[in-house]
Amino acid sequence: MIKVNVDEMLRKNSELITSALDALLPKGDEPHTVLYEAMRYSALSGGKRIRPTLTLEFCRLAGGDVTAAIPYAAAVECVHTYSLIHDDLPCMDNSDTRRGRKSCHIAYGEANALLAGDALLTYAFALASENPFADAERNCRAVSALAGAAGYDGMVGGQVCDLLYEKTAPDFSAFIDMECKKTVELITAACTLGLICAGADEEMHAAARKYAYGIGIAFQLIDDILDGDTAGNTVLAYMDRAEAADTAKKLTESAVESISSYEGCEALASLAEWLLSRTA
């Protein structure tokens, strides 16, 4: 398989996404300055931009125009950023730091962080519904896919399970179901939005869902292995590190396999392997 420099690919996509977000997010404009700053602080704070990269790369894989997928990619990143802001709030994980600096509510106060999260979530749907490079049919599908992935039976549902399972450890299948909702659903939506933009067929959507499942669960397993904690909602409550690493490897192989018949699949295949081998 052709070697792809994943660091370079992520850097290029990240530049695209960051400059799009910088242009699309509101700025200046009293009296909302503090809201706009809080939104920008969290959305422009770095991060690897894995999810929006998936949107762009799946659009590319399906032969679509990557520029047309940028508003969708930005929408996905807004949803991801909102989820981090709300997760960090005192009533949730109560985390003072995020990506090596103050979390949003430490920097801007709790009320502004709550509202910045609300505004980013809302803006994601504005971006997707108003993508000028796609027609109403595609924009509607994008909104629907994103809302489904983020909502009560997706990311928010996963968060509720996470809170519940801190009290009572679930069985393994319920644990995996939680990880699917918390993480895999939005990763799936990220891939799906790229394909919607490119007008891909259902077979390709099915392949993307399989890919997203593989890299999404593997991502969580690697997180848990790197974290090393065996208490709480971690795969290490169900298997040892070697077994978890082996499972992540198999999931990654299955992700790579799912897209292997598509020409130009090397970038996404290499990304899956890069995610498996990460050490931080």
Next chain:
Amino acid sequence: MIKVNVDEMLRKNSELITSALDALLPKGDEPHTVLYEAMRYSALSGGKRIRPTLTLEFCRLAGGDVTAAIPYAAAVECVHTYSLIHDDLPCMDNSDTRRGRKSCHIAYGEANALLAGDALLTYAFALASENPFADAERNCRAVSALAGAAGYDGMVGGQVCDLLYEKTAPDFSAFIDMECKKTVELITAACTLGLICAGADEEMHAAARKYAYGIGIAFQLIDDILDGDTAGNTVLAYMDRAEAADTAKKLTESAVESISSYEGCEALASLAEWLLSRTA
């Protein structure tokens, strides 16, 4: 003008909306039960359903099929409900009660209330984008109008101003701008979504915006008069009760005037007057 029984109209529309929300909101289904219950607790807790009534009545006024507007009306009510849940949170208004019973975070805990609000906001966009009675063009416009009204330059922006102005009282025009963002924008979207559903022309959209402005600001003024407090963000910091009542009356007249040329305008005209004369 034909007499319209507003209580009866609101009762009928409220029944439609409540039974739609009851059918549309998730229920049962472990392990999310607590999330679904919190969403339902707040969305099915009564309230006059003014906003979704506006959606249905503007659809009717424009000759549209009211049934087709129900998913949009439900979406508007989900956004309204989310805003109440997040407003009541300890870091915002810290309110223990809402509509005569425990606020969502008192009943379900702060984390679940935060997440129930997030889920309702997200679900609003699912409902609007997936309205089976309208085409993708209309559903996209509905999502866009709703996201604009709810977002950083709409309701969330208004909330940020409200927080700011607790510290420094603004001049009157900034105060009115805050009220527009906090309240009028979503009321405007409620009217607009009914018209989008019916395929109304731009002239009717302009009339609806004027109507929404009139009833929206009048609504806030009446709230402030009934509340009677002269401290904080209230119109009584700028004028006395009599002046405020007179302003509300003029705004209501202007709202009624804006739609008076449309056949069947009596229901919405009577609603505007009913809102002006309310005593609670």
